[in-house]
Amino acid sequence: MxxxxxxxxxxxxxxxxxxxxxxxxxxxxxxxxxxxxxxxAGAGIIGPWLSQRRNKAWYALASNGAKYYEELIAMLEEFGETDTGYKKVGSLHIHDLEHRLEKKHELALQRQETAPELGEVSLLDEEETQKLFPLIAKDKKAVHITGSARVNGxxxxxxxxxxxxxxxxxxxxxxxxxxxxxxxxxxxxxxxxxxxxxxxxxxxxxxxxxxxxxxxxxxxxEPQKGQILHFRINEENDHWPVIMPPSEYYLLNFGRGHVVFGATREDNSGFDIRPTVQGVSQVLQAALEIAPGLKDAELIETRVGLRPTAxxxxxxxxxxxxxxxxxxxxxxxxxxxxxxxxxxxxxxxxxxxxxxxxxxxxxxxxxxxxxxxxxx
The missing domain is CATH 3.50.50.60 (FAD/NAD(P)-binding domain)
Structure with a gap:
């Protein structure tokens, strides 16, 4: 041995x-x-298929990572481990520019051919988007992917x-x-x-x-600092999809009104794990632009994580x-x-x-x- x-x-x-x-x-x-x-510190979004990164080695790793989750969760359940924080809820990929959204839709259909775990793909209008995520800005259209998931690290x-x-x-x-x-x-x-x-x-x-x-x-x-905000709303949101804006931000839900929005990407920050006024302000501004329905949410926690970047x-x-x-x-x-x-x-x-x-x-x-x- x-x-x-x-x-x-x-x-x-x-x-x-x-x-x-x-x-x-x-x-x-x-x-x-x-x-x-x-x-x-992190809140995981399992759905790399529409990433703008063009590196084939990175995509091979990330897409295989997403595909592996179903097998891993099943293995953990065999050991009696059911509290994994993993749930398939789908994702909404939003963009303010119509032609960019159409490009995302085309890419999703293309990636679906080699990654069927991506699930179903559809292009949603404003009403359909808000029905799936009520707090989102009313002018948002989205590409909806059903195979995306969330995970609590x-x-x-x-x-x-x-x-x-x-x-x-x-x-x-x-x-x-x-x-x-x-x-x-x-x-x-x-x-x-x-x-x-x-x-x-x-x-x-x-x-x-x-x-x-x-x-x-x-x-x-090297470490890359990320500041992530946690909110509480008065709605049950366990089934709400992940929100993927065109920026580096993300929004996801963990049920019982728990909402997470993040994160900053701060290079050259060393091992500083302090939440900062600038970082929190930056995340709050982005959160309210994408989901103005969060304006009355309770801010319950700021987490800071240091991502390892090669x-x-x-x-x-x-x-x-x-x-x-x-x-x-x-x-x-x-x-x-x-x-x-x-x-x-x-x-x-x-x-x-x-x-x-x-x-x-x-x-x-x-x-x-x-x-x-x-x-x-």
Whole structure:
């Protein structure tokens, strides 16, 4: 039996641990429980099909991530985990320009041919759009996709960890320090206790660089700050669809009047997890422009998450070539909850020398991890 350490207990690390344990391996999941962890702050929209991103490798990862959810949720239910925060509610893609909306409709029909999980596609007028989402501005038309879903990152991560523990995964909370001997990473120390492992994966998101640096490695994944607002309305909204404006914002509902709107995308913000007046004001203004019916909603919480962004905004995963026994998956950015569970499965395949659905060569680790040299 091969032993594995997974360092970083967000959605990606929790999924990697779960899939390795399902394969019968000994797994230790180590998490520092960082304030600002993207999984804990994020509200996930599972529906990447109309993204404007043109990178084929990113779309392959995101679309496979969306497709994998049905299988994953069914697996978790087999372990008695039904509180995953996942529900298929559909999505409304809105745009103020008629020809842009028609282009979205055409793209949806095109993507439907290779991704039937996208569901049914229809072009809605203003009345039909407002019927599905009563708070939206009255002049909005939309492309309606029935296959989109929402997910609560905290709930899904917790469900994955509980299922992993049922499979024998050991959960350790604390600050990890990677250990190496003769160029081979052979475990990690947490509070002076040593956890030996044949193979180790770093899935710590924006914090991965701090684990790599003592080994002479430079991590290039950087945090991107996102401020997300949570509201309460006096309507039952469990069945309401996700709203996808033409901007980077999103709006989704978690039932019992819980509405989430976000998020800012703040580069060069470091590890600052403070809600700011400017950030909150920016999100509020966008929210009221898209859904003026929120004007009387109660503002109940502001969450701040640090998304891990890799160079060229393309995630990486695979073996770190400069050290034996060391792997990484990182840089999911804003698509963490869409692609994280699936990428955890793919990383588990790589670590066990099995073939996954994706080719890691298209997500090269060398873009995000460099060896520190005298010239660095």
């Amino acid at each position: 091969t032993s594995f350490n997974i360092i970083g207990g967000g959605i990606l690390g929790a999924s990697t641990a779960f899939h390795l344990a399902k394969l019968g391996h000994k797994v230790t999941l180590i998490d520092e429980c960082h304030a600002g962890q993207a999984t804990g 905290r709930n899904l991560r917790s469900a994955l960890i509980r299922a992993s523990e049922k499979l024998g995964v050991k959960m350790v909370h604390g600050v990890a320090e990677l250990a190496e001997e003769n160029g081979v990473v052979n475990g990690a120390y947490v509070d002076k206790e040593f956890y030996a492992a044949d193979k180790t994966a770093v899935t710590a998101g924006a914090w991965s660089k701090f684990l790599l640096e003592p080994l002479g490695l430079q991590g290039l994944v 160079p060229e905004f393309l995630p990486v995963y695979g073996r770190i070539p400069y050290k034996e026994g060391l792997y990484i998956a990182d840089g999911l950015g804003a698509s963490g909850l869409t692609a994280g569970p699936f990428l955890g499965k793919e990383l588990a395949q790589v670590m066990t020398e099995s073939e996954g659905l994706l080719d890691p060569i298209n997500y090269p680790v060398e873009r995000a991890v460099k060896e520190i040299t005298k010239d660095s």
